[in-house]
Amino acid sequence: MEAATVVAAPILAADAAAKALQKKLLDLELPPFPAPAKKAAAKVVAAAPKKKLAGGAGGYVLEDVPHLTDYLPNLPSFPNPLQNHPAYSVVKQYFVNADDTVAKKIVVHKGSARGTHFRRAGPRQRVFFQPDEVSAAIVTCGGLCPGLNTVIRELVCGLHDMYGVTSVVGIEGGYRGFYARNTVELTPRSVNGIHKRGGTVLGTSRGGQDTGKIVDSIQDRGINQVYIIGGDGTQKGAATIHAEVQRRGLKCAVVGVPKTIDNDIAVIDRSFGFDTAVEEAQRAINAAHVEAESAENGVGVVKLMGRNSGFIAMYATLASRDVDLCLIPESPFYLEGKGGLLEFAEKRLRENGHMVIVVAEGAGQDVIARSMRLADAHDASGNKVLLDVGLWLCAKIKDHFKKKANFPITLKYIDPTYMIRAVPSNASDNVYCSLLAHSAIHGAMAGYTGFTVAPVNGRHAYIPFYRITEKQNKVVITDRMWARVLCSTNQPCFLSTEDVEKAGQDDEEPIVPLVEGENSLVKAPPLLANAGDGAALCNGAA
Ligand SMILES: Nc1ncnc2c1ncn2[C@@H]1O[C@H](COP(=O)(O)OP(=O)(O)OP(=O)(O)O)[C@@H](O)[C@H]1O
Ligand SMILES: O=P(O)(O)OC[C@H]1O[C@](O)(CO)[C@@H](O)[C@@H]1O
Numbered sequence: 001m002e003a004a005t006v007v008a009a010p011i012l013a014a015d016a017a018a019k020a021l022q023k024k025l026l027d028l029e030l031p032p033f034p035a036p037a038k039k040a041a042a043k044v045v046a047a048a049p050k051k052k053l054a055g056g057a058g059g060y061v062l063e064d065v066p067h068l069t070d071y072l073p074n075l076p077s078f079p080n081p082l083q084n085h086p087a088y089s090v091v092k093q094y095f096v097n098a099d100d101t102v103a104k105k106i107v108v109h110k111g112s113a114r115g116t117h118f119r120r121a122g123p124r125q126r127v128f129f130q131p132d133e134v135s136a137a138i139v140t141c142g143g144l145c146p147g148l149n150t151v152i153r154e155l156v157c158g159l160h161d162m163y164g165v166t167s168v169v170g171i172e173g174g175y176r177g178f179y180a181r182n183t184v185e186l187t188p189r190s191v192n193g194i195h196k197r198g199g200t201v202l203g204t205s206r207g208g209q210d211t212g213k214i215v216d217s218i219q220d221r222g223i224n225q226v227y228i229i230g231g232d233g234t235q236k237g238a239a240t241i242h243a244e245v246q247r248r249g250l251k252c253a254v255v256g257v258p259k260t261i262d263n264d265i266a267v268i269d270r271s272f273g274f275d276t277a278v279e280e281a282q283r284a285i286n287a288a289h290v291e292a293e294s295a296e297n298g299v300g301v302v303k304l305m306g307r308n309s310g311f312i313a314m315y316a317t318l319a320s321r322d323v324d325l326c327l328i329p330e331s332p333f334y335l336e337g338k339g340g341l342l343e344f345a346e347k348r349l350r351e352n353g354h355m356v357i358v359v360a361e362g363a364g365q366d367v368i369a370r371s372m373r374l375a376d377a378h379d380a381s382g383n384k385v386l387l388d389v390g391l392w393l394c395a396k397i398k399d400h401f402k403k404k405a406n407f408p409i410t411l412k413y414i415d416p417t418y419m420i421r422a423v424p425s426n427a428s429d430n431v432y433c434s435l436l437a438h439s440a441i442h443g444a445m446a447g448y449t450g451f452t453v454a455p456v457n458g459r460h461a462y463i464p465f466y467r468i469t470e471k472q473n474k475v476v477i478t479d480r481m482w483a484r485v486l487c488s489t490n491q492p493c494f495l496s497t498e499d500v501e502k503a504g505q506d507d508e509e510p511i512v513p514l515v516e517g518e519n520s521l522v523k524a525p526p527l528l529a530n531a532g533d534g535a536a537l538c539n540g541a542a
């Protein structure tokens, strides 16, 4: 059962809309919390999340996150110990204002509603945990990602250095570690230097998410802050853990820290480790380019990670500028015939004598499955096991040119998939991970729970789990960023009008093209006035 969603009202009808909204929100109040239950008897089935919405003038909507006092109304609060911390005492406005929020959408028009906002992350004046009362646990789940160790380190050190928390344990081997393994004690000393290593010192896994047993373990061990680092699957697991913790009436903050090399988590700006992965991918693309350039009709093929979302391939392509063709899961392609991949490869080789192809591992899965008549297989977490698009593509290209008289090619295949995620995070990801960990700690100490922390439009925010898990972040192929890729590679877009229409169907808000004099504020300069063809093609680039 899902609570009603509030629709943002236009700014012109602000007051009336706000009143109607307030009335709706009153109806959405959480029901009184049931008496604390002991343990779940059988398998836990998560209830649909109750949305916590607050409305304001001009169609403003706050999609708030749960707070421990929602179901434990008499919890005492304490002054934040940070205000006596020598490092922070000089900061003029260290605590965020109680009503600070972060806008989901920052490009607006004169008549736009203010729209969805999230609670701003950061330290609060009052906290709901005494330092010596906190018993924190950290777990990492899903695939590896650069920066995991940095987040672990900063959670331990941040809790210790900012709030004086000394009891932190690590759960080993992902979700199943809660009930199948002992915990490891984490201290600033034991985690010192781990940020310089790839992987996760806690270990990770897929599958094994048994909510009942996990919450039993949380309850039995007296854990009252859980930091869960992982991707979309992990955040879904965290949502069910939070729902069960709340059902049992436990004073335990459940905090999600989003991790995904694929950058496939919705709403947030980008996920940690992504920057490092793109940088690492450059090394493989460079190698492919060198190999291709040095051979007669050299073809370099690089396969990069990206199960359902092609961000790594897209950004690596844009960064490199040596790529002739970028294939991602979101953009279908075909091999044979007019406008197909093989025709393009032939043309590019005739023009340049070499070419580089970057392919995301999730690209072309339908085409391969059809050609091989294979049944779906899934991993322990339920993710589809991918067919090897890299090997398949190489075989198809080789076959094609073998049949051509006087067109010998030299093809080199580079598969650096695990190499780009098993490295330590770079400097920018390290700073990002540190801030993320701090924001997570401030939220938990302030009593917030059931949230994922991440930057939204450059500001850290607390985002309800349902917002993060309801859909995956994907490359929008009708957006300007993908156009920039096509513009830089000059590859065919492979799309029919039907494909383009279908691609636009998932867009959250309908795109209204600006028409000069009608809905545009500024009279647009004529295209090509001061620019070359390239600039006109990429017109509108932000
Ligand atoms: N719908 C779900 N509900 C509860 N738990 C889930 C769900 N989906 C996945 N999980 C659990 O979350 C953990 C991680 O999931 P998964 O293997 O899909 O990786 P992820 O967190 O999505 O990270 P990534 O995809 O970046 O590797 C696993 O232990 C899995 O069992
Ligand atoms: O082989 P594993 O560990 O299941 O991970 C592979 C998957 O994990 C990811 O790196 C996401 O974390 C995907 O890009 C990739 O498909």
Ligand SMILES: [Mg+2]
Residues within 6 Å of the ligand: 142, 231, 232, 233
């Ligand atoms: Mg995932």
